[in-house]
Amino acid sequence: AQSVTQPDIHITVSEGASLELRCNYSYGATPYLFWYVQSPGQGLQLLLKYFSGDTLVQGIKGFEAEFKRSQSSFNLRKPSVHWSDAAEYFCAVGARGNKLVFGAGTILRVKS
Amino acid sequence: GAVVSQHPSWVICKSGTSVKIECRSLDFQATTMFWYRQFPKQSLMLMATSNEGSKATYEQGVEKDKFLINHASLTLSTLTVTSAHPEDSSFYICSARDVGGGPTDTQYFGPGTRLTVL
Numbered sequence: 001a002q003s004v005t006q007p008d009i010h011i012t013v014s015e016g017a018s019l020e021l022r023c024n025y026s027y028g029a030t031p032y033l034f035w036y037v038q039s040p041g042q043g044l045q046l047l048l049k050y051f052s053g054d055t056l057v058q059g060i061k062g063f064e065a066e067f068k069r070s071q072s073s074f075n076l077r078k079p080s081v082h083w084s085d086a087a088e089y090f091c092a093v094g095a096r097g098n099k100l101v102f103g104a105g106t107i108l109r110v111k112s
Numbered sequence: 113g114a115v116v117s118q119h120p121s122w123v124i125c126k127s128g129t130s131v132k133i134e135c136r137s138l139d140f141q142a143t144t145m146f147w148y149r150q151f152p153k154q155s156l157m158l159m160a161t162s163n164e165g166s167k168a169t170y171e172q173g174v175e176k177d178k179f180l181i182n183h184a185s186l187t188l189s190t191l192t193v194t195s196a197h198p199e200d201s202s203f204y205i206c207s208a209r210d211v212g213g214g215p216t217d218t219q220y221f222g223p224g225t226r227l228t229v230l
Contacts, residue, residue, distance in 0.1 A: 041203075044221040046218065
């Protein structure tokens with residue numbers, strides 16, 4: 001069965017510091033992988049997605065993620081965090097035409 | 113592009129009444145829409161998959177008679193919470209799958225509807 005693990009429930013980083021949010025997935029076939037961000041009381045915004053090709057994916061707001069098949073990981077990174085990046089981040093795995101399975105989410109706090 | 117709206121954004125109702133939530137894809141056609149429920153500080157749990165012109169597919173444990181889903185057009189799906197009770201209070205989020213946007217398909221999410229049942 002598909003599953004997604006986000007090991008970190010909370011992460012706190014200083015503004016301007018680099019960020020890496022971890023995501024590990026379990027899926028039998030080639031996965032489609034997504035990162036979404038959710039601000040309090042809001043819906044989800046797609047940051048980036050990986051379907052195939054280049055394993056380093058660029059997204060919006062300066063985020064990127066790298067797909068590593070050998071580690072079953074799809075970690076999200078940003079070189080310099082801004083206070084406005086404080087939110088909850090969800091990693092998800094899905095197959096074409098199928099439903100998404102979400103991780104538990106990681107809450108990012110940015111301290112000034 | 114790829115904007116999904118939900119209406120209402122929040123609703124308060126009395127126990128025993130029914131509430132309808134609309135999900136619309138504004139600039140693309142969505143043959144499939146999904147309904148999720150999110151409890152405070154938790155992840156999204158898929159409730160059902162809504163297919164245009166056919167019956168919705170419900171996830172295990174979701175009462176289909178309580179959560180009625182209708183997907184009457186390629187841009188509109190509705191979720192009706194029937195005979196709502198306080199335990200139905202939650203944040204309901206829909207998403208729409210864009211199959212016409214290119215070689216891949218992606219779910220785009222609405223802003224969510226906060227339901228409070230008194």
